[in-house]
Amino acid sequence: MDSKIVIPISEIFYSIQGEGVNSGVPALFIRVSGCNLKCVWCDTKYAWSNGELYTVEELINLIQEFNEFLTRRRHLVITGGEPLLWQKELSILLGILKSKYTDLFVEVETNGTIKPTIEFDNYVSQYNVSLKLGNSMIPERERLIPEAIEWFKKSGKAYFKFVVLNEKDVEEILGHPLLAEIISKHRDRVLFMPLASTREEYIERAPLVIELSKKYGVRFSPRIHICIYSGRQGV
Ligand code: SF4
Known part of the structure; x- marks a missing residue:
């Protein structure tokens, strides 16, 4: 394995998972x-x-400096950006880490547009797939890639997080065959989380998303880092 291969890193830090089924x-x-x-x-x-x-x-070498991670709980979250753009390089990193720490749990945050390779998938314990809706202002042909969505649906390791502002967003999910099937067949793996970039937005919008989660029988996901740190970096 070529450990000289490079990966562009925005930040590396120790915190708590702020979203999804492993929140906290x-x-x-x-x-x-x-x-x-x-x-x-x-x-x-x-x-x-x-x-x-x-x-x-x-x-x-940098990871060796995070003592709590090494000695207490080896839980790694790979996020971005979009980590799957770097899955070949990350496979090398994860291969080395998994050989050192056999109990390593690896969560990958992804927008669900890129299908994982068999090699990368071997190292991943859980995918948090945040498929984007129209509220992202990204054209559908770029944000919903059927082949990738089908792969995640079948993987058995994927949870699907939707960023929701109001009931129109839920209607959009239910009106799209690919997305509606995720709710009907994998309801226990679906999470709604509030669209918010600041604490104020989160506090204002979360109650409606809680009601929508109750109405449609899916999980509500908090966004702890936004609620507590209001979008600060490195926390
Ligand atoms: S929210 Fe959208 S733009 Fe931002 S990292 Fe995720 S997929 Fe990329």
Whole structure:
């Protein structure tokens, strides 16, 4: 394996998972740079570009500095940007980490537009697939890739997080055959989370999304980092 291969990194930090079914779990976050979408409300626009290039070897050394991660709970979240743009390089990193730490749990945050390779998938414990709706202002042909969505539906490791502002967004999901099937067949793996970039927006919008989660029988996902840190970086 070539540990000299490079990956653009936006930030690496130890925190708690802020969204999804593992909300609250302490984890080491590796945020890669670069995204194939440019959602209008993206809360990590700083990760669209300007990442610092790290070799896999340098990343492994950096990870050794996070004592809580190494000694207490080996839970890794790979986020972005869009991590699957770098799945070949990340496979090398994860291959080395998995050989050192056999109990490593790897969560990958993805926009669900890129199908994982068999090699990358071997190292992943869970995907958090955030398929984008019209509220992202991204054309449908770019944000909903049928082949990739079908792959995640069949994977058995995927949870689907939808960023919801109001009931129109839910109607959009139910009116789209590919997305409606995710709700009807994988309801326990679907989460609604409020569209919000600041604490104020979150507090204002979360109650309606809780009601919509109750009405449609899906999980509500908090966005702890927005609620507590109001969109600050590195937390
Ligand atoms: S896919 Fe995610 S990281 Fe990329 S622009 Fe949209 S919200 Fe931001």
